[in-house]
Amino acid sequence: MWGQATAEPLTLTRALVAQRAHFGRLNVFSGIDLSGTLRPEHADHFRFMSYCGAGGNRALAKAGLLDIFPTPYSLLLRDFARAGSRIDVVLVQVAQADEDGMYSLGLANDLLIAAIEQARVVIAEVNPDVPRTYGERRLRPDEIDALVPAAFAPLETPYSVPSPHEERIAEHVASLVDDGATLQVGLGGVAEATLKRLTDRKDLGIHSGIVGDALVDLAESGALTNARKGRDAGRSVAGILMGTKRLYAYADRNPDIVLRGTDETHGAEALRSIERFVAINSAIEVDLTGQANSEVANGDYLGAVGGAPDFLRAAHLSRRGVPVIALRSTAGERSRIVASLSGPASTARCDAGVIVTEHGIADLRGCSLTERMRRMIAIAEPEHREQLERQAHAAR
Known part of the structure; x- marks a missing residue:
C-alpha cells in the first residue's frame, strides 16, 4: 500500500511497477489514483485492490481487474485486518526531516496511520517540495527501513472550474x-x-x-x-x-x-x-x-x-x-x-x-x-x- 492521490510517492511506485517481475505476485492496495501509475497490463504481476474506482482505478475496474472493498471509510483497514489480511509493506512520501530528525507524512495521514502500525516494512521517499505539516504521526528514522530521495514533484489537483x-x-x-x-x-x-x-x-x-x-x-x-x-x-x-x-x-x-x-x-x-x-x-x-x-x-x-x-x-x-x-x-x-x-x-x-x-x-x-x-x-x-x-x- 502507499499514500493515495497527492500523497503517492511517485519515485517508489514507478520503480515498483518497473521492477514488478522481480517480486513475484503482489497484492496492491491503492486508493485514489491521480497519476495513472497502475494500468491493466500490470495485472501480469499485481492483484489490484481498492475501496474506490476514482481516477486511474477506473480503467482497472472496467477491465475487471479491481477487487473493491465496499466498506465505510472509518472501518476500511480495521475490517481488512479483521478478515485476516494486513498491509505488509507501506510506501510513503515524507517531507524533509525537521529539527528533531523526525519526518512529517506531509500531504496525508489518512489511511497511512493504520497501515504503518500494521506494516513490517516502511519505505519512504523524501521530497523537498512536500510541506512539513502538523500531523497525528511523524516517523522516527528507526521506523523507516529504507529512505530514498524523490525524483518527482508531488502531484497536484488543479482548481476545478464549476459549471x-x-x-x-x-x-x-x-x-x-x-x-x-x-x-x-x-x-x-x-x-x-x-x-x-x-x-x-x-x-x-x-x-x-x-x-x-x-x-x-x-x-x-x-x-x-x-x-x-x-x-x-x-x-x-x-x-x-x-x-x-x-x-x-x-x-x-x-x-x-x-x-x-x-x-x-x-x-x-x-x-x-x-x-x-x-x-x-x-x-x-x-x-x-x-x-x-x-x-x-x-x-x-x-x-x-x-x-x-x-x-x-x-x-x-x-x-x-x-x-x-x-x-x-x-x-x-x-x-x-x-x-x-x-x-x-x-x-x-x-x-x-x-x-x-x-x-x-x-x-x-x-x-x-x-x-x-x-x-x-x-x-x-x-x-x-x-x-x-x-x-x-x-x-x-
Missing part, C-alpha cells in the same frame, strides 16, 4: 450553512463553489477527510476560525491535502491545520462531539426515498462507499447539523433522481438528509415515504418529473 449547474447547486448548499458551522466537503466544482460563497460567514470550521485550495480562500477571508467546533478549537482537521502548491504553502509548518488518521477524521467518537456539523457529499444517483448510489454508473465502478455514511450519520446526530447530498439533476439526457437505483445503495435511505440539485433543496428528515417522493420530484429536472410521478404512484 453553471454546479454554481446553482452551490448557491443552494451555501444557504444551509450558518455562522459557526463546521464543514466536511469533498472535491470538485460544487465543493469549491460552495466554499467560495461562504467568505461572509463567521467562525466556520473544517473537519474533513479531504481539503483543497478553497480552504485557503476561506482562511484568508477571515471566515475560517475553527472557534466554535466543540473540539480542535482553532485548527482545521483533515486526512489528506488535495490541491496545488498554494495549499501546500499554506499548510507548511502551519499549526492552524492538522492532519489526522481515519479514526479521527471519520470515526464516530470524534465526529459526535462536533456541533453544527454540515456534511456535504455527492452521489451518482438518488432515488425518490433518499437512498443514494455513489459507486456504479452504467455498470462501471467509478466511485466508492467512502466516507459519506460516516459523515452523513454524524451530521444527523450533530446539534443543528445538516447532512447534505448534492448532485446535478441529470447526466446527459438521463435523470439522476430516479425511481429505482441502477447500482447499489451506498447510503441507506434512513441516513438520507437534505438532497440538493440545481432545482432546489429537498429536506427529507422526518418525512414519510410519500412526502419524500413529492419533495424529490420537485428538485428533479422538469422534463423528467411527470414520469417520476407515474413511477412514484405505481410504487405506492
